[in-house]
Every structure is written in structure tokens, then in C-alpha cells.
Amino acid sequence: MEPQDTQILIVDDAREIREPLGQYFRKQGFRVQLAANAMDARRMLDEANIGMVVLDVMMPGEDGLSLCRWLVEHGGPPVILLTGMAEDTDRIVGLELGADDYVTKPFNPRELLARVRAVLRRVPSSAPAVSNGTRRFGGWLHDPVAKTLRHADGRTAELTSGENRLLSVLLDNPRVVISRARLLDLTAGRDAKVYDRAIDNTVSRLRRKIEADPTAPGLIVTEWGGGYMLAVEVEDA
Template sequence: MSKLLLVDDDKELSKLLGEYLINEGFEVTLAHDGEEGVIQASKRDYDAIVLDVMMPKLNGLEALRKIREQKQTAILMLTAKGETIDRIVGLEMGADDYLPKPCNPRELVARLRAILRRGNTEEEAEPAQDEIQVNQLYLHNKSHSVFFDEKPVTLTGAEFTVLELLMRSAGEVISKELLTEKALNRKLTPYDRSIDVHVSNIRKKLTNAGANKELIINIRGAGYMLTIQ
């Protein structure tokens, strides 16, 4: 049973969502402000965390930052409908995905299951494909680890999956549509910049480890490519 932390100050909505998620097979812990959410996240290893952006004491973005200082648990942000900036900032700070409020509980379950599938490395296919190396960049699937020139690179679950897809097709362009479908398990929609932000985060982390800024390039109108240098 997947362990889930749901952090939202709307107690009535949290109770309803919690009951729905329990019926869908999740073990749910509730927290009703950002500060409590950070405390709960530090106490226990959850499979995923759902964070509302607008909360008292600590808002969702502040809570996200504090959780990311400790853990790489998969995090889905609940954002106000139309608040694009919150979504982008959340992704830049390390959220794996977002969902606008009010959200359909079925859509929330689908997003959570997609995130959990990405994190379940034991279900990854053939052992021969478990390790990927492109020049100085090395990815190990079972341990969910990435190294550049033997330096560890810490990635979120979504970032790891995006990089894995790019590495498996090194030297070839992968469209944003395909990256969204394969990495986030959903269709690309207009104005959805999730993949762009995830790639930007990966670039920054690889560059900090010593990689060339052009290791991952954007082919305008086509998608992204991991270059073979």
C-alpha cells in the first residue's frame, strides 16, 4: 500500500480527498498547514506528497523547499486554476508535477499512480538496459542514481525519467509531446511548460557537476536532444 501525505488547509476537502484516496488503496496521512506538512514529511518516508500552494504558516512553495532540503520524495503541487507562475516556480524548486484546483479526484489518483510508477525501479524492464552511459554521464536505474564524471547528481523522480529517456536516445531529438507522455504519463497540453522546466533543472544540475551547458540542447519546434560529445 502506497503511503501518501496530503497537505491542505481546507480540512473538509482534505477529509473528502483522503477518504477517496483510501478507497483507491492509499494509506493517507493528513496535515493542514505547511509547517505541519514539513514536520510530517521529516518523520516518515512517504511514497508521495501532495502539497497545496496556498496554506498558512508556510505556503506550499516554502514547504516544498524545506522538504527538498531533506528528501527527494515525489511531490505533486495543487495550484490555483490559472496560476501559471506557481506551477513553474514549483517545478523549478523540485516538484514532480502539479494539478490545478479544484481537481477531479480521479485525475489526482491518475497523476499519483503515474508518479509512483516512475519511482518503482523494480518494474523497469531488462537488466541489460539498467545501466546507461553516454561519455561522462552515467545513469543506474535500480539505484536511481546519476553521475557526471563520477560526481553524483541528485534528481527528482520526474527529472530522472526525463534524463533516462534522453540518454536512451542520445544523439536523437525527442519531442516534448513524447517526453510528456513517457515521463509524466499524460498528454502535452497548450501552455504546459513542465518538460521545459524539468530539462532546465537537469541542465543546471549537470552543469554544476561540470557538464557542458550544451549537453542537452533544444531543437526549436522539434524537442530536446542529449548531444554525443
């Protein structure tokens, strides 16, 4: 994805940060929208074709983490968080929610530009197709079209687009160890730059939805130095 094809939404309540960043990215060839709060950001996301969101965590009203969660759950554009230097918890929570990267304040705009370009290089022009068939595994029924899971005991779970694609790949390859790099390629069509954290974060969120004990997973297991494996049989439903 080239800069001239990308529209960036910068969301920050501080005008002295928001407006200079907008000017800087325009000079770099990007189209830019600016929002002072989450409400304005949601409106712009509805009205414009946004390809990247640079999102401040600490904002009055709805904060950046809440907006990040909403973007991930609705298959929105990639997100880079702007966090305070001492806010380790915000960075960790943001990455667990599905943010693609973060930059700590104060920062050099050139560093943020490099992070934006790195994330955009990993974003496919279109999401790869997933299997349309419903399948059973470990007591769960997966419906990839509806992006839902239903357990035999009545529990249900909704999946983000990323979680849905990852689970579909694992269901296509039961009891096969798939490296993080290969999972990136199969789920997002990204280039050869390995972004382990993105896959790890998606696996972590998926485990919290399907594992009896996410700290001791029995369905999606980690193969150290290798990747991840679906450790149960899969049946067409």
C-alpha cells in the same frame, strides 16, 4: 492507478480547508491522511504508503515549496500545489521544482479532484528501469545507479529520480530528437495524455546542473515542434 488504491496526503495549516477536503476525497473512494504542517507531513510520508500529496504553499514553519523540493529530490509521490490567486511566483517556482500541477485558491473541490485523477493517470505503477552503465558525455560522467554526475573539472551534481531517468533516455539516443510524448512514455511509463510541462520542467532543472549556460544550452537542445535532443557523443565508461 485507481482511487481505491491511492492514499492522498493533504497538507494545509487551515483546518477549514484541510478537513472538508479530506471528507470530500474519502467520499470519492480515496484513502486520506491529513497534516497541518510540513513536519507532520514528513512523518506521515515515512509511516504510510502515500500516492499523492496535495500541498499548500503558504504554511508557517517550513513552507510548501521547501517540502515540494524535498519530495522531488527524494523521488517522492506526485505533488499538486495549492496556491494563492495572486501568487504567480509560487506557482512558477513550484513547477520548476517539479510539482506536477497546481490549483489556485479559492477552488472547487471537483476541480482539484479532476487534477488529482489526471496526475494519477500519468503515474506508472513502477518506475521504468534505467541503464546501469556509467557513460561520458560533454565532459560529464553519469552514474545512473548513484544518480550522480561528475565533470572532468571536478564539479559534481546529484540527480532526482526523474532527472536520472530523463538523462539516461537521452544518453541512450544521442543526436536523436525525441518528442515530449515519447520522453514521457520512456521516462515515466505514463499513458498517451501528453503532459509537456512535466518534461519541460525536468529538462530545465537538468540543464541548470549540466550546462555551462542554461539559457543557451549546448548539451540538451530544444527542437521546436519536435522535442529534445542530446547534441553530443556518448561513450561507455
